[in-house]
Amino acid sequence: MTQIRFALAQIDTCVGDLDANAAKVLDRARQAAGMDAKVVVFPEMTLTGYPIEDLALRATFRQAAWDKANALAADLAAEGLGSLFVVVGTVGTDRANDKPRNRLVVLHDGVVWAGYDKHFLPNYGVFDEFRIFSAGDRAMVLDVDGARLGVAICEDIWQEGGPVADLAGRGIDALVTINGSPYEEGKTQTRCALVQRRAAEVDAPVIYVNQVGGQDDLVFDGGSFVVDRDGALLQRSPMFMEDLACWTLDTALEHQERVRVAPDLDPDEEVYTACVLGLKDYMAKNRFTGVTLGLSGGIDSALVAAMAADAVGGENVWGISMPSMYSSDGSKDDAADLAANIGAHYDVQPIEPLFVAFQKQLELEGVAAENLQARIRGVIVMAYSNSKGLLAVATGNKSELACGYSTIYGDAVGGYAPIKDLLKTRVWELARWRNRAAAEGVGIGGLNIVGNEAGERGIPLAGGVMIPVSSIEKAPSAELRPGQKDSDSLPEYELLDQVLAAYIEHAHGRADLLADGFDERTVDTVMRLVDRAEWKRRQYPLGPKVTALAFGRDRRLPITTAFRE
Amino acid sequence: MTQIRFALAQIDTCVGDLDANAAKVLDRARQAAGMDAKVVVFPEMTLTGYPIEDLALRATFRQAAWDKANALAADLAAEGLGSLFVVVGTVGTDRANDKPRNRLVVLHDGVVWAGYDKHFLPNYGVFDEFRIFSAGDRAMVLDVDGARLGVAICEDIWQEGGPVADLAGRGIDALVTINGSPYEEGKTQTRCALVQRRAAEVDAPVIYVNQVGGQDDLVFDGGSFVVDRDGALLQRSPMFMEDLACWTLDTALEHQERVRVAPDLDPDEEVYTACVLGLKDYMAKNRFTGVTLGLSGGIDSALVAAMAADAVGGENVWGISMPSMYSSDGSKDDAADLAANIGAHYDVQPIEPLFVAFQKQLELEGVAAENLQARIRGVIVMAYSNSKGLLAVATGNKSELACGYSTIYGDAVGGYAPIKDLLKTRVWELARWRNRAAAEGVGIGGLNIVGNEAGERGIPLAGGVMIPVSSIEKAPSAELRPGQKDSDSLPEYELLDQVLAAYIEHAHGRADLLADGFDERTVDTVMRLVDRAEWKRRQYPLGPKVTALAFGRDRRLPITTAFRE
Incomplete structure (x- = not known):
């Protein structure tokens, strides 16, 4: 024995x-x-x-x-x-x-x-x-x-x-x-x-x-x-x-x-914690102590900012509001509220004067003019990163990246993208979970990531973090032209995310998607968006990637392919 | 039988x-x-x-x-x-x-x-x-x-x-x-x-x-x-x-x-043709008919523009001169001469007014202010790309990318980087070869890439392409501050490229490099530059990559590593 x-x-x-x-x-x-x-x-x-x-x-x-x-x-x-x-x-x-x-x-x-x-x-x-x-x-x-x-x-x-x-x-x-x-x-x-x-x-x-x-x-x-x-x-x-x-x-x-x-763990807590730990360790192992990001007032940047506050403390987060002529007052208020809630540094850098200066020379229209706004913001975020030694984080979610609803060198700027593997509907769920955790005091306070004396949760949540309810509840908009809504360009996210999960995660082909019960028009719209975004992304290989696996690397696909189902 | x-x-x-x-x-x-x-x-x-x-x-x-x-x-x-x-x-x-x-x-x-x-x-x-x-x-x-x-x-x-x-x-x-x-x-x-x-x-x-x-x-x-x-x-x-x-x-x-x-083939002709064919097919297979790039008057952008003219014809090249307050008259003249030689479209977009507008808000200093200039140029190049449907090409060479002498989202902007696998000394050699080919009429004119009726060369060279001699002969400078020279930050390229070849292509360690006969100060300088650039590049995984193989993919290294020899 x-x-x-x-x-x-x-x-x-x-x-x-x-x-x-x-x-x-x-x-x-x-x-x-x-x-x-x-x-x-x-x-x-x-x-x-x-x-x-x-x-x-x-x-x-x-x-x-x-x-x-x-x-x-x-x-x-x-x-x-x-x-x-x-x-x-x-x-x-x-x-x-x-x-x-x-x-x-x-x-x-x-x-x-x-x-x-x-x-x-x-x-x-x-x-x-x-x-x-x-x-x-x-x-x-x-x-x-x-x-x-x-x-x-x-x-x-x-x-x-x-x-x-x-x-x-x-x-x-x-x-x-x-x-x-x-x-x-x-x-x-x-x-x-x-x-x-x-x-x-x-x-x-x-x-x-x-x-x-x-x-x-x-x-x-x-x-x-x-x-x-x-x-x-x-x-x-x-x-x-x-x-x-x-x-x-x-x-x-x-x-x-x-x-x-x-x-x-609760499934939402599990995923939220995975995102925070990924960011926290990426920063620690690359010797960054602070992060910077654009705060639009929307749900994506709000959730990422909350995660950053949980990872490294709100005092190490530099949030930048970069309103344009198309930004609503509600968005500006929501960005300021969020920054105050998490205790972040908060600067306002209006982009209109910069946009006007570029347009005087370039006279852009349509999507090119929309991209210009996003890229001016990218330059500002990187200026904060360079001058203060901060990690720039990108705030894109998987639904918008998959559909190409994003600007390369614009909102895609950043060394780490904490929610790139989360579909939009999951972004909302996690924001709601984080607010419930704040309200109920779940995981808030003195837990220590090393050791296990005080509980069984991996990351201590920062106190006081609340995501403004209007950021969660309002209709998503890129605010790059007057009255713009995501739903002008994309199916409603509840439906979109189901099709994306089947098409990207499970590699269902067109016939499979129809057999899944999705209607033909939606299937064709989503496949066209995703294929076009893949193609665009592969043209610019430096751009953000969409992964088939949660928290995984990008699928390896050739840049050039004419294959369409 | x-x-x-x-x-x-x-x-x-x-x-x-x-x-x-x-x-x-x-x-x-x-x-x-x-x-x-x-x-x-x-x-x-x-x-x-x-x-x-x-x-x-x-x-x-x-x-x-x-x-x-x-x-x-x-x-x-x-x-x-x-x-x-x-x-x-x-x-x-x-x-x-x-x-x-x-x-x-x-x-x-x-x-x-x-x-x-x-x-x-x-x-x-x-x-x-x-x-x-x-x-x-x-x-x-x-x-x-x-x-x-x-x-x-x-x-x-x-x-x-x-x-x-x-x-x-x-x-x-x-x-x-x-x-x-x-x-x-x-x-x-x-x-x-x-x-x-x-x-x-x-x-x-x-x-x-x-x-x-x-x-x-x-x-x-x-x-x-x-x-x-x-x-x-x-x-x-x-x-x-x-x-x-x-x-x-x-x-x-x-x-x-x-x-x-x-x-x-002559070795220079072989490498030059490989670069041109790579760009030509990348464009054709991604359905681009034209390219745009910044023309600084330096050798890198001049060589890339010549390659682009050989790939798709000068009339499909949009060259943009983007002078700043630090650009010399010589550089501006060289850019204009090059564009005229290859028959490219040529626009001048001064960046000083844009730089001033940003600085009014951001008040950046040092490297952050230098990066700002490069990123304003990146925004302009992408504006041409978006508004005219052109492929943006990056002009960085392997020596500067390896040493981190490049700005992410700035001069690194582009969907394809034709000379990213060429060390700087090779860039000069290929420019000289291209001028000799133009002078001697080698491979100029009516060859057709399909079929082999008219000769044994793979790509017809465009007539009249000449790279200004001063672009080849002047001391390399990024012109991001007054009087700046590459040699302020880097060893002379003749020496640098030898060390880079040994360290990157042949994976020689520090002891090997000293045994190769390089002096200790140079070895330590280059290793520090390359390791730091690798580290920075891995922090921003969307950035340009340096390859160990010519025309290959990047080495796969983890983003986070504290290993130093």
């Missing part, structure tokens, strides 16, 4: 920051030792950060990562932590062909122990691993005080066969899997069901540790967990925050003990 | 344009039949265009491509061309897992014949095929009048083993390979040496047909050829133009007859 205490170290790493990542491992190992843990499990590619993309191809980087793993093992031993088994991910090198490998190593007794290389290299959606890594080809079982621990890295458990199937016959006592699994709506359930299947396959509990935090255009949600061989959920860490949880394996027991299961 | 006459149909396809691609196949098949050909060979993925990226994942597209292949086979037969063996590439579906396949089919006797699926799926540099396709697993030999023809698709001949090794033991009479091989400097020689090795391996002549033309951010150079079993070059089509060449295999002969070998 053996008892092994595991610590699930759900941390937020930074790609390329070997020093900081290693320091975090050392810190959590210390804490875990204080909690009597024997095995400390970190996420996929802990030391290098994930996803490292082509950075793995630089030999100098791989050498530096290897040196860091060795130094960390020595540091652990020097602190008296050499008896721990510290399971971390890093990059290795395939000696046969000098290609990188996605590797799991165990730091123990002052040295870098047994390595396991990821077998299945995902190369779909947001993943590019087969491009970068060569694949491992054998399973590994780690002996810890007589307990037999199988290991796997992320995709290894998503595919049939391979190392998990190999482990199934070997009588392991537990399967440890380290992951960098990005957030999508509903993925908590998908992952749990998958791990339940694998637990049955290997006939042992499975320990699943996931990365947390934003990295570039991805958000990792954490939510690490342990499932028993019969599928019972024994432990679950909270989403969207770092966490260090312990769980003990008793090899003498047929069924293991349940420890703590973090509660499910 | 059998004689088989092959036609090498080197064509320019358009991704997704099934109708136009199929029509081109039909047209070339007719011509080939008129030349008594029996087998007509087209490039990789003829019907779909290449690279199709994630478009292949749409089931509706695959079905449409399959229907088109069948319709084309029927059309060929209906025209009395059913006895031809028409070898085309298209997309297929792997029945086991519903994934796309990169497929070669033979259209014959009214039906779609034997299919061969690409075995090696490149997934490095500009290639994403493993992401998209599933791999074929068997070789194919085609019997044509008793002659045994092996087939392969592009990467299949670049890797050891696989279908070519399989064919080596089978006594084939010739190997037919269809390709979508993008242009790089020196690749003609690389390809020839490779094919000579494969000819020896299969002990038979190899027929290599390559795609030609620009597609998105890639340029395909054609240069199709036939190599004998002993490595002798028997036939070579010209680069950068469509071509239909014939070559006859006589199975009774140990050594085949030499037909025609297009001459090598």
Whole structure:
């Protein structure tokens, strides 16, 4: 009979920051030792950060990562932590062909122990691993005080066969899997069901540790967990925050003990928090402390401003009202109210004098004149960004980006676009949720993203944030000409978003969309808008992208295509 | 004894344009039949265009491509061309897992014949095929009048083993390979040496047909050829133009007859033509007939304007001089001279009044004020683009983009950047070459890109194009403040470009660069500039990219990385 205490170290790493990542491992190992843990499990590619993309191809980087793993093992031993088994991910090198490998190593007794290389290299959606890594080809079982621990890295458990199937016959006592699994709506359930299947396959509990935090255009949600061989959920860490949880394996027991299961989040809270965490980490990892954005009085910029206030505090948000001759008084008031509610800096920069100066030379008409207004605003936002060192954030939502209802180099200006993956109807839902949270005090105040003392929510919400009701309720308008409404150019958003979800997310073709019950005129309108926007966007490859996956990268499509269904 | 006459149909396809691609196949098949050909060979993925990226994942597209292949086979037969063996590439579906396949089919006797699926799926540099396709697993030999023809698709001949090794033991009479091989400097020689090795391996002549033309951010150079079993070059089509060449295999002969070998191009002519063809096809495939760009009087915009005039004619180029208070008279004169030389439309749009209007509100200083000038110019260029339906082209070169000497949403504005892969020293060389070509009449006048009647050059150069000598010879300056010179911020370009080539193209680390003989101060300056520019560019992912490969996509690096050598 053996008892092994595991610590699930759900941390937020930074790609390329070997020093900081290693320091975090050392810190959590210390804490875990204080909690009597024997095995400390970190996420996929802990030391290098994930996803490292082509950075793995630089030999100098791989050498530096290897040196860091060795130094960390020595540091652990020097602190008296050499008896721990510290399971971390890093990059290795395939000696046969000098290609990188996605590797799991165990730091123990002052040295870098047994390595396991990821077998299945995902190369779909947001993943590019087969491009970068060569694949491992054998399973590994780690002996810890007589307990037999199988290991796997992320995709290894998503595919049939391979190392998990190999482990199934070997009588392991537990399967440890380290992951960098990005957030999508509903993925908590998908992952749990998958791990339940694998637990049955290997006939042992499975320990699943996931990365947390934003990295570039991805958000990792954490939510690490342990499932028993019969599928019972024994432990679950909270989403969207770092966490260090312990769980003990008793090899003498047929069924293991349940420890703590973090509660499910409300779906709107989950998505809102994912957006805030993505922005917060993008800023932190790129060393921005403040953001700037245009505040139009509309719902999109209001929601983004609220998210920014929750991410970095209202005092670090510079909101700019840039009214034109077509801006309504209501819009100006709503922008000012929003800025006051979130405690943002607020400047008014009228664009009419600038518009007049350009028009004196250019005499533009129609859409070109509308785009000119948006681009003057883009210049102003970037001037704030450059002169104050602020991150410019774009406020476009997925519905308008998908339909091309946006100006390149205008409202599309920005280094990060927090709501680019949210359809317009979801934007409204999240604004309403945020106002309810403010009213009810949900998640407001002193929670800390590191640690889990004060609750199970990943991001503390800023106090007092309220989005003006008129921003939520009024008819959407770009206000680029008198009396303009979005519904002049687009179907009503309730309908539009359903068609967009089917066409973009689920890749339904024209016949599928008609079979879905959408009327022919709407289908043809939406397909024409989306195809034209894709075409325009691909002509200007520097423009914003529309993603098929929530929080994912853009679909890869050729720029030039004449294909029409 | 059998004689088989092959036609090498080197064509320019358009991704997704099934109708136009199929029509081109039909047209070339007719011509080939008129030349008594029996087998007509087209490039990789003829019907779909290449690279199709994630478009292949749409089931509706695959079905449409399959229907088109069948319709084309029927059309060929209906025209009395059913006895031809028409070898085309298209997309297929792997029945086991519903994934796309990169497929070669033979259209014959009214039906779609034997299919061969690409075995090696490149997934490095500009290639994403493993992401998209599933791999074929068997070789194919085609019997044509008793002659045994092996087939392969592009990467299949670049890797050891696989279908070519399989064919080596089978006594084939010739190997037919269809390709979508993008242009790089020196690749003609690389390809020839490779094919000579494969000819020896299969002990038979190899027929290599390559795609030609620009597609998105890639340029395909054609240069199709036939190599004998002993490595002798028997036939070579010209680069950068469509071509239909014939070559006859006589199975009774140990050594085949030499037909025609297009001459090598001057290296500067080769690169210049690649740039022009890329722009020309980008415009044609995106349905642009004119371009607009800022003319500063400097060498970059002058070279891009000359390329644009060669691509679509000076009368379709709108050059905009946008002088500021810091622009010299010389610069203004050079811009006007260049526009006159190439026969472009030429407008002067002073930016000082606009700059003053912005500064009245914003009061910017330093780099923010310099960026403001560049962004006002960006707004003007986009106003011309929108109001006249012109493609805005960016004029940045690789040296300045690599060092971050460029303004996002300013001079970086544009849908296509013709010289983004050229280091500054190469820009000067190409400008000098273009002036020599104009003086000597090289390639000027009535050549036609389709067909090969009048010569072996791919693009006709426009008459009269001369780049002002002072644009080539003066010290480079951004002219964003009084007396500014590039050399205030950057090492001299002769030195800078050598370090950039080593650091970016060859991924030399710091130690390597010192071993290359560069002095420590220069190495540290350049590494700092490039790393900082990469970091800034990754913060604004919509910005211009710097590529490691000439004419390739950007390196994939994570946005956030703290790694420094």
